[in-house]
Amino acid sequence: MIVPRAAQGVKVAAADAGARAGIGVSMWQRSRQLVFDAVGLAVAAVMLFPIYWMIATAFKPGREILTLTPTWFPSPITLQNFQDAITRPYFLENVKNSLIVVGVMLVLALVIGFLAAVGAARFGFRGRTAYLVMIIAVQMVPLNALIIPLYLTLDGIGQVDALPGVIAVYLAAVLPFMIWTLRGFVANIPVELEESAMIDGSSRFGAFWRITFPLVAPGLVATAIFSCIQAWNEYIIAYVLLSSPSNQTLTVWLASFTTNHGPEWGPLMAGATITGLPVVAFFLLLQRYLVGGLTAGSVKG
């Protein structure tokens, strides 16, 4: 896997410094490594603490949450907060809305994105470079700034406070990234593979379906998961466009929790855990594409 060149660098540095200071090389190297490892673990702990605190609070009974001297581990463990959160008004409706929004958006995005990626990767046509530059540039349009015209447009056609409007906006938001990333995947597959399948008697479509498509599948999975996460996490558009509580999505429910219920930290943390859980699960699935895949939208071609 990753064999960092630093390992060699450290060895050289250690030998160098060790020889100069007259300390045993391995001693110097070991203590230096120990410091790095300790700092690394400390950083990991600091970064993770808020997430730990959310989960710990979610499992604590109320009296252990509202205390001036916090306890570090929940004991006894209780599921009361989760039950509270789930039985709150609109929770289940909003979970359903979130799932609908993400699902419909995803199917549309995959079809449209895949077609466009094949078009941009496999064919030369006039305006191709302009199209690709547009795809990069449009990723930078701040959705926050578009809320007003989007709201007024949807208001004009009576689609405010309805899911289709939100789905359309999310679709447009994830599409550029999807096309750009998938284009890279398709372009990396040599056309010669398809050609040889065609020589062996396959139709052009058959060659594409049996050869190219399976090779692009990891790209489809990666971009699909990434789009899911983005749509699941989005807040502002859903908050502005969906006004009635039963039509809102989970993030809107969660954001207005303290406003509507006062600071009931236990159920809030339980709700936050439920909202974050699918995302974390998806992210772990995505992990092996993270480094190469996500920056591919911005860095790689």
Next chain:
Amino acid sequence: MGLAISAPDLEPSPFLSDDAPTRVQQRSKLFPYALIASSLAVIGGILAFPLGWLVWISFQHYGLKELIAHQGRWVGLDNYRTILLDPLFHQVLIRTLLFTFACVALTLVLSTLIAQLLLRVRRLVRVALMSALVFVWATPVIVSVDIWQWMFDYEFGVINYLLTQLHLGNFIHHNWFDNPIQGWGVVLVIVVWGAIPFVAITLFAGLLQVPGDIVDAAQVDGAGPWQRFWYVTAPMLRPLFLIVICLSTIWDFGVFTQPYVLLNERPSADYFTIALYSYRESFGVTQYGQGAAIAVVMVIVLVFVTLFYVRETVKVAEIA
């Protein structure tokens, strides 16, 4: 091209290129256009068209009456004149710029340090640190705001407890949002905490591609760790740094959710960012024209950053 980012050719494979027309192209020159048509329709209709309309609305008076009639009233540059004379707007614009700068700088410094650390720790620690970063990265913004709101709670928040225990002062019942400077500090912590994983992991991936022998050569020539980073590694990562800075600037400049949700959807003017101010003007006091003008100013500031970003990306991807 210093950085070994493998950029697949943006030209189509020669088999299908312009100078060797294939059967497919002969059959229909329109086929590729058919493939990209739906994406053009969605992006054009839902991103490009509203952007144009935003500019159009910013020249109109568009209040409650106009909202009901679905028809704005043309007022020329009035909205812009109003915001340019509005001291609150100046304050909000400067605050947003300063906040963006602080966030981006802090994110970049901490992420670079973490990326360097990832290179140097042993394998097991690297896996632990990477996993921690991925978990933070995966945390939805709303969830993170809720968590930090709880941790910074004035009464039972764990942070006040810890700070008091560490004898950094008496933080019992300390309300972080009474003083906007402290409140913005909390927002800064939330934004930077959430931004570090992407930047750190991206920079780490870049660092792995810096050829080791060049760094070692510099070391043999007597360069210290700081010099090695500044004169050897950093220049090689320049394109990556530029892209990360552009993206962070764009994200942080548009900050809305963190202050808005943190202050229970009722932030005072002290907590306005430009995105929040635009939102308040349009959806809070139904002055959509005014809000649109503010949003246009926001877009104009970002266009400069975006142009820079597109130029760098195009360069890295070798389109041009």
